[in-house]
Amino acid sequence: MKIKYLGHAAFYIEEGNFKALIDPFLSGNPTAKSSPENFSNINYIFITHGHGDHLGDTVQIAKNNNSIVITNFEISLYLGNQNVNTHPMHIGGKAKFDFGTVKMTPALHGSGIQTEKGLIYGGNPCGFVIELDGKKIYHAGDTGLTMDMKLLESENIDLAILPIGGNFTMDIDDAVKAVEFIKPKKVIPIHYNTFPIIKASPEEFKSKVKNSEVIILKPDEEYNL
Numbered sequence: 001m002k003i004k005y006l007g008h009a010a011f012y013i014e015e016g017n018f019k020a021l022i023d024p025f026l027s028g029n030p031t032a033k034s035s036p037e038n039f040s041n042i043n044y045i046f047i048t049h050g051h052g053d054h055l056g057d058t059v060q061i062a063k064n065n066n067s068i069v070i071t072n073f074e075i076s077l078y079l080g081n082q083n084v085n086t087h088p089m090h091i092g093g094k095a096k097f098d099f100g101t102v103k104m105t106p107a108l109h110g111s112g113i114q115t116e117k118g119l120i121y122g123g124n125p126c127g128f129v130i131e132l133d134g135k136k137i138y139h140a141g142d143t144g145l146t147m148d149m150k151l152l153e154s155e156n157i158d159l160a161i162l163p164i165g166g167n168f169t170m171d172i173d174d175a176v177k178a179v180e181f182i183k184p185k186k187v188i189p190i191h192y193n194t195f196p197i198i199k200a201s202p203e204e205f206k207s208k209v210k211n212s213e214v215i216i217l218k219p220d221e222e223y224n225l
Contacts, residue, residue: 001132006034009053009054009191019044020042020044024057047069047070048107048128048139049111050111050123059084062079068087070087071088090126100131101131104126107142108125125141136156136158137158140178160179162178162190164191166200173208202216
């Protein structure tokens with residue numbers, strides 16, 4: 001399974017015929033090296049919440065690829081009004097797809113969508129547990145540390161993707177506690193150094209994590225899970 005970090009909180013995942021993006025913030029992302037035009041045959045797009053640095057280029061990519069966007073109900077309504085195919089879910093919900101299963105997990109954050117007419121309601125922010133080819137990937141989205149993460153230990157997560165940048169999300173120390181709660185086999189830190197306000201050291205995070213392998217990826221760098 002190919003995991004490609006696209007910068008900030010964005011990822012490309014490929015396994016066989018499954019080609020998906022998570023939070024494809026590419027245009028306007030100072031760390032991104034890829035553009036929306038670089039992606040073809042995208043089956044699914046996962047959106048954790050409505051903020052521009054996560055919703056990103058979803059509409060353009062989804063329309064270009066006839067992708068299905070998996071996100072919360074409110075964002076699904078917003079995207080549906082723009083003729084984007086969606087599969088709506090909500091916190092705690094689990095669904096089967098042709099590639100495996102998806103469970104939507106809680107996140108402590110906001111989700112408003114900025115439009116030309118102003119800010120609109122974007123439902124609850126979330127994370128995802130994506131089970132694919134017998135492996136489980138947890139993308140936390142933007143979140144603070146929460147005791148709900150302890151429940152993820154029983155999911156036997158193969159790869160956890162966690163924010164470390166602070167200010168808007170967990171900082172390094174809270175992310176380390178999240179790893180202790182979740183007990184994933186591997187961890188990739190995200191949501192840091194995109195902007196000065198979320199400056200953080202992934203090397204410091206790695207030095208503090210015990211019993212899980214920390215993988216630090218640069219934008220456009222790939223990892224085989």
